[in-house]
Amino acid sequence: MPELPEVETYRRFIDETSLYQTITEVEVQDPKRQLQVDLDDFRKVLRGNQFTGTQRIGKQLFLLTAQGPIVTMHFGMTGDVGYYRDAADTPRFARAIFHFETGFKFAFIDSRKFGRLGLTQSVDTFRQQKKLGPDALTLSTEELTQGLARKKSAIKPLLLDQRIAPGVGNWIADEVLFQAQLEPERPAHTLQPTEIDRLATSIREVLEIAAEAIYRDFPSHYLIHAREWDEAPSSTITNAHLNCPRCQMLIQKKYVGGRATYFCPNCQM
DNA sequence: CAGATTGTTAGGAG
DNA sequence: ACTCCTAACAATCT
Structure with missing residues (x-):
């Protein structure tokens, strides 16, 4: 059920937990369905990279990275976010997991798999492609x-x-x-x-x-x-x-x- | 357990 | 080419 207010909450959550830590690995459970770019490309872009900030337009979230490319995140109907260290604490329905060198992990949780992850070069380009209106x-x-x-x-x-x-x-x-x-x-x-x-x-x-x-x-x-x-x-x-x-x-x-x-x-x- | 639910989009009709 | 509308998609919960 994430609508704008929840996505804004997720954005702040990511700001508070997941910035400025080097990403060591990315797992995507069902890339064919939920990842809009090739999994190898996605990993290539993110390994050794860091999230440096976030932006939001409507329900669409953007994770800026140190090396330029931007991760796009849409939570569909059942998307959520998680942050944890022990594998035992892996949230149920974690569909994508970003591992940091600190040992912490950021999880994209989405029981019904309507959420989408992707990459874009700029928020503005993405906005134009998707024809998103003003927030x-x-x-x-x-x-x-x-x-x-x-x-x-x-x-x-x-x-x-x-x-x-x-x-x-x-x-x-x-x-x-x-x-x-x-x-x-x-x-x-x-x-x-x-x-x-x-x-x-x-x-x-x-x-x-x-x-x-x-x-x-x-x-x-x-x-x-x-x-x-x-x-x-x-x-x-x-x-x-x-x-x-x-x-x-x-x-x-x-x-x-x-x-x-x-x-x-x-x-x- | 059949039906409702949720956001987005592909595709069909006009 | 455009607008409008319906249905499909996944999976869970009730």
């Missing part, structure tokens, strides 16, 4: 207006489009639309300037709060509390509902753009 955390109303221009499809799938607002994922998109009081299926081209402004503000606010909050500590007016029942250990009912924190109406669930979408039919228009 959602600092997305301005003007940038969002530009991104949505002439788009006829439903607003929610557009929020998930990394060319428009990289960093917004499925539950954050629902939260953003709830806070902005916009219906997930509203065609983008019907949004008024004031609504786009509201939307841009909500994107920044939700991401800022998500960056700090532990999941269960989100403000009580947040929709996330209405989707947590789904994952609540005690719940066995699949179509239970919680009430809208704003108007108390039952929160609805439907599929928009093929993704589970929670919304309040009364508050969001």
Whole structure:
């Protein structure tokens, strides 16, 4: 489930643990699937090299190295990071392991193997190739207006489009639309300037709060509390509902753009 | 245990 | 050539 706030947490974790140690070896469990360059090339670039810093655009992470090439890292749906010394502490589902000469290891953990590792020469080149938009955390109303221009499809799938607002994922998109009081299926081209402004503000606010909050500590007016029942250990009912924190109406669930979408039919228009 | 889940993208339709 | 939409991908958890 890593969305922008978690990837930012991973970035800081790497900054705090894994910089300026010489890499001695790299293991990749399933390079054919998860490594976008040849494994031998990847090793050649990294052995004897060091990580020197990190950058993030949306959910995409970049690990800068002393010798120039940059490791790209995307966490897919289940990616995580780990740092340890003893082989016995190797995290379950460690899919790539970077060994340092200090004896410590950095692990790219990813149970479902949707994450990707690769190399690029520059963050800017990569950004252009992937057509990544301006990071959602600092997305301005003007940038969002530009991104949505002439788009006829439903607003929610557009929020998930990394060319428009990289960093917004499925539950954050629902939260953003709830806070902005916009219906997930509203065609983008019907949004008024004031609504786009509201939307841009909500994107920044939700991401800022998500960056700090532990999941269960989100403000009580947040929709996330209405989707947590789904994952609540005690719940066995699949179509239970919680009430809208704003108007108390039952929160609805439907599929928009093929993704589970929670919304309040009364508050969001 | 069948079904839901998650982000991204290939490919098809229009 | 472009936009839009669906489904596939892996693996786990419920």
